[in-house]
Amino acid sequence: MDEGPDTRTFQAGQGAVGWDPADLDAARLHRAVSGVGIGLWDWDVGSGRVLADCAAARLLGLGKDAGPVSIDDVLARVHPDERATFLRARDVALRARSTFLEEYRVIHPDGAVTWVQTRAGVLVDAADDTLRVIGFTTDRTSARTVRERVARALDHVSDIVLVLDEDDTIVYANIEAVRQFGMARQDIVGRAAADLPLSPVRDHVAELRRRRADPVAPGESNSATVLEVEETDAAGVWWAVRMFTIPDGLVVTMRNADARHRADAERAELIGSLSSALRRSRQLLDVTVELGQALTVDELCDVATRTSTSNLGVHFTGVVLLEDDGPPRVITRPHSDFLTRAWARMPDFGPAVTAQLLHTGQPRFDESRAGYLRDFPDRAPNLDAMSIDAMASLPLIVSGRPIGVMLLGWPTPRVFDEDERRFLLTLVGPFAQAIERARLYERQMSTVETLQRAVLPRTLPDLDHVRLAARYLPAARDIGIGGDWYDATVLSDGTVSLVVGDVGGHGLLAVSTMAELRHAARAYALQLQPPADITTQLSANLGERTDEALATAVVAHLDPETGWLTWSCAGHPPPLLLAAEPEAGEAGGVGATRYLEDVHGPILGVDTSATYGQSSVQLPPGAGLLLYSDGLVERRGRSLTDQLAALAAAAAAALRPPEDPGALCDHILRAVAPREREDDLCLLVVATS
Template identity: 35%
Template sequence: MDTALHHMADGFLLVDGDWRILYANPAADRLFGTDGSRTGTVVGRLLREAVEGFRQQAELERRCHEAAESREPGGIDVQRSSDGRWYRIRLAPVPDGMSVYVSDIDEARIQEVRASRSRHEAVRRAERIKNLTVSLSGALTVQDVVNAVARRVLPPFGADGLTIGVLEESRANRVRVVGAVGYPDTFTAMVEAEPVPAVSPVADVLKGGAPLFVETVEEHIARYPHMAHRVHASGKKSWAFLPLIASGRSIGACSISFSEDRRLDDTERTLLLALSGLIAQALERARLHDADRDRATELQRGLLPRDLPALPTLTAAARYLPAGESMDVGGDWYDVLPLSSGRVALVIGDVMGHGLTEAATMGRLRSAVRTLADLELAPDDLLVHLNDLVADLGEDLYATCLYAVYDPTDASCVFASAGHPPPVLVDPSGKARFVDLEPNSPLGVAEPPFETKRVHVPDGSLLVLYTDGLAETATRPMSRGMDLLKATLDEALAHENAGAGPATDRTDRTTNHGAPATNHGVPATNPADPVPDPLLDRICDRLTAALLPSPSGTTDDAALLVARPRSFRASDMASWTLPENPRAAGQARVLIREQLTLWQLEDLLMATELIVSELVTNAVRYGRGPIRLRLLRSDSLVCEVADGSLTTPHVRRAAETDEGGRGLQLVTALAHRWGARYGTAGKYVWTEQQLPVPTVAG
C-alpha cells in the first residue's frame, strides 16, 4: 500500500485529529513542501498553513474544517499561486484523522471552474452592492452613512478600520473627519486636531480622484515618512484610500484599513471603488439633510421663546421635542407673557401638521397672541380673535390652543381652551388632577363663545400644560397617555417630597434667577413655596423620559410647560373704595402717603401722588362708580384705579391755551408704563413705577 502511494502521480496526505501531517507521498512533498522522509513526525505546519501557496486559501480552510466536523467527504478546486496550475483537492475522514487526495484537473474543468468562480464573484459583488445600497438608502444623517459602511463594507473584506472625511467648504483643502470606526480614541483625537498634510494619502486621493492601496506599514512610511507617527498610532498595517466623488466633484475621502498585511486583488479593488461611489452619493445626501435639519432647528428655535421671563409671581420651565428624525419643523409652541398688576398669561398651542407652512402659521399665531395679550383681553375674547385669524388663513389650517391668566392678587387662574388637552393642576400636597375644562373646537372651525373656567391655585401648586404629542403616540391612545402623565407627576412629586428637608422659612425663597425676593429688607412677594426652582426642570425631564422614552421614534412634535405660580402677600396689597366726588383725589393722596411710608417707599411719594390724583380725577369726571384704588408691591409699584365705565382713556395733544387735557401726558412721564384693561364690572387703569435701588451703607 505504501509503495503504491509512493509511486502515485497524484499527491496524498494523511493528517491526524490535530491536523498534523502523518504521511505525505513525493507528489505531496512537491506540492506542499512537506518532508516525506520524516513520516510519523510533526512537520510543524497545520494543513491550513501548508496550503498557503494556493489561491482560495480561505475557502479551502473552510472546506477542511467542514469535512472534519461533519465527518463527510468534501473537496474544492484551487489554483497554485507559484505556477498557476489547478488542482482538485478532496478530503475524506479516516479514523482519528483525514486523508487528503490531490490531483490535476484538465483544461475543460479549469475553464468551468473559472466561469463558475466568475459567476460567483459577480453574484457576491452584486449582493454586496445591493446590501450596501439598501443600508445607505435608509441613512438620513452622516452618522447613519458611517454606520452603514462599517456594517456592510468592512466585514466582507476582513477590514476593521474606517474613516470618512469631507472637504470643508469654508477652508480650502481642509478635511474634517465625520466618522471613524475601529481606531483608538487617541488616534481619532490626533486626526481631528491636526490638519491633513499637503502630501498624504488623502491629499493624493483628493487631487487625483483615483484610489490608493497601501499594503504594508513599510510601504506607507516609505511613501509618506512624515506621517510615521500617525501610522504607528493607528495600529493598522494595510489601507485602501478611496475618493468620494459626487456630482462630478470630490467631496472627501474614505479610508478602509486592516490590522494585518493585506493585498487586495483586482476584483476586490474594483468592488471597493464601485462601493465608494455609492458611499459618496449617500454622504452628499446626508450632508444636505443635516444642513436642512440644522436650518429647520434654527428656524424652530427662532419661533419659540429663547428664554422664559423671570417673574416675581411665576416661575416656569419648558421643553420642546421635535418629531423623530424628520427635518420638518413643527407647529407646537408655548409662551409665558407678563401682564399688568403682576398677572401672567400661559399659552400653549399646536398647529396641526408639519412643515414650513405650519411653522409659519405657528409664528403668526404666537405673535398674534402676544399682541392680543398686550391689549389685556380676557382668555375667551382672545381665543375669539385668534379663531378669526386662523379661519382667514385657509380652510385646511387648524390649531389648538390653551390660554390661561394667573392673577396673584387672589391666587386664581382663568382657563380657556380651543380643542386643546386639559391642563394638570398639582396641589401643594403633590396630588395631580386634570382641570375640568370645556375643550371647545380647534381654532379655524370653532364657533364662539369659548367657555372659561376659574380655578383657585394655592401657593405651592404647579400647572402643567402640554400638547397632544407628549401624551399620544402611534401605539398609545390619548386617554392612556394622560393617565401616564398624571401617574408620572404623582410619582415625581412623591419622590421629591420624600427627599425634601423641613419646610424653609417664608422669607428665604428666591425668585427665578436666585435673587432674594425682597425690597429694602421687606419681602416683596409671598415667599411661601416649599418647592425649589430646580424641581421644574426635573419634572420636565421625568415627564419627557416617561412619556417619550425614544423621541427618535415619535411621529409628532411635543411641547411641555410647567409653571409654579406665587400669590401676593396680604401685606403687599392695599385697596380702598373712594367717594364719587371731587374729594376722592385728596383722600387718595392721603392714603398713598400712609401706605408708601409704611412700605418705606418715600422716594416714590411725589410721583405716585400725582399719578393717583390724575387717575382718580379722570374716574370721577369721566367714569362712574364705584371707584376703587389699589396698590401692589412686587418688583415694581403698581397703582390701579377702577371704575364702572368702559370708556377708553387715551392721551391727547393739548393746545397751549387749553386749561386741561394734560393728565395722561403727566402719567406717561412719571410712570414706567401704564395701560387699561376691562372686566365685566368696568375698567382698570394701571401704572407701574420702578422701585428705587436700595443703597448699601459704607
C-alpha cells in the first residue's frame, strides 16, 4: 500500500515508522477516538490491503495487533448471514463513490460472535490517484442485545409491529405480522413496504414520508411525523394503524379493529333503536295529549293529519266513519270533493280497501301504488287525485267493533319497517277511541243545541264599536241540560245590556228557572232600568217562588260610544277586564288586566228584601270584557283563587286587543275549561274598538 501523508500519519498513530512528531493534534485525536472504542482502518482498493489500528483489528476479528491485512481476511470474518448484504452495500458505495453504513456480525478466531457497525467513505488519494476506502468501526453488541430483547418482547405483542428503514424496506417484523401476513419472517424482512398485502400499510407509508418532508414553522412541533388511521383492507377487515418516524426509518403498528367496529356498529344500532323507540313514545304521548284536547271529529282528524305529516311525512289523510242512521261520513285532509263524490258512487263506500279491512280487522300496507292497483285497478284516478304512491290502510276498532277506516298516503314509494308499522297500529287505537268519544260528544251537543235555540239567544248583536262572542258547554255527566245562560240586548238609548247567570242544579227545573230569569232581565233592561235595579228585582222575583231556586248573575250596561261600563254582581264570579295601558291623560281608564271584584249583593233569591248596588268604569279602546259562569273556574279539590289566576293568565296570554272575540272564547275554553265537566258553563266575550 502506498504510504502517502495520510497513511504515514495513520501508521504513526500506532507507533509505526513514518510518525511525524510535529503532528501532535492528529495523535491526540486518534488517542481520543481509540479511547471510546472506535477503530479506524484504511483499504487500498487496488492492492486489496487493509491497514487497521488496534481497535479496528480487534473489532473486525483480526487479532489484537495493528497492521496490514488483505480485504479477504476482513471479509472472512463477516458472518455468512450478513456477508452478501455487506458486499452489496460495499459495491454500491464503490460505484457511486459514496459512503455506506452497515451493521453485521463478526466471527472472532476463538469462535465468539459480536455485532459491529461500519461507516466508510470512498475517496481518491490525491497523492497517487489510487482508490481508497477509509472508515471506522464500532462495537454494537450491547445495542444489538438490547434490540434483540426488544424484538423478543415485541414477538409477544398482539399487534402487528414492523420497522422500516429509510428506504421503506422492512427490517423487522414480529410474530403477529408473520401470522397475519401468512408469510415466513425471512420473506417479510427485506421486502419493500409497497409489496405488503395489507393496503393500510402500503397506502400510507408514502403519505407519512411526504408529510414528514413538509417544512415546519419555527417553534412548532412536527406532528406530521405521526399518522393514525382506521380503515379496511381489501377483505373488508378494519385495522387501526399507527405510524411514526424514527431517526433512520419508520415504525408501523397495526391492530385488528374489526371486532370493535362490529361492536360499535351494534351499539350504534341499539342506541338508534332505543332513540327511535323513545322518539316514537314521545310522539305517541304528544298525540295522545292532543287527542284528549280535541272535542270534535274534525278536530281529531286535524290532530291526526298534523302529527302524521310532521312525524311521518304523510301527504294525504282520509277517514271513513260508519254511521248507524245514514251513509258513512268522509273526512279528507287536504279536503277533496272529488274523492268524496267518487267514494260515494262506489258500491263499497270509501276507499276500496274499506270492505276488506272491516271484514278482517287487519291493516294493509302498500309500499307502492302498483301493489294496490293489482287488487283495485279501477282506483287509479283516486290515487292520482290524492297524489299518493304508498298507503297504510288502518281499521278503526273500538271494543272489538269496527267503526271506520283511516287511510294514510305518501307521495312516493315507501318501505314500512317493523318500527313504523307498530307505531301506526299503536297510534290508531287511541285515535279510534277518541273518535268514538267525539261522536258521542257531538250527539250530546246536537241535543243541547236544540234546547239552546229555545232558551239562549240565537244571535248576538252586531255593533260598530263592540264585538260579541259567546260559548255554552253542557255538563259531561248528562245530556247537558243546565241553568247557565247569557244574553246581550241593544237598548233604545244605544247601550248594550249584557247578562250572564247561573241557576243552581240541572234538569227541567233549572232550565225553566233560567228561561224565566233571562226573559225577565231582558224585559227590565228594555225598560232602561239600571243594572242594580234589575238584580234587585230578579232577586225579589226568585224569592217569591216556592221551589227555593237560587241563582247568581252579573248584569252590565255598556255604552259603545263612551266605553262606560256599569255592572251589578249578585254573588257571581267577578268579570275579567282585558285592557291595554291607557294613553297619557286618559281619565278613568283601566290600566291592566284585572278582575272587577265588587260584589253588590247576595245570591239571587236568598233575601227578597235586599237592595243591590252597582259600579262603573270606563273601558279604553281595544279593551275586552269576560263574563262567565262558575263552571269555567270551579274544580273539585282545587282553590278557586288559583283557578281565577289561571283564567286571567290564559286570557292575558291571548292576542290583545281581542280583535276576534270568538277566537278568544275558544282559546279560553281550551286552556281553562275542564274536559270532564261536572257543571255546565257559559262564556260571553265583549271586545271594544
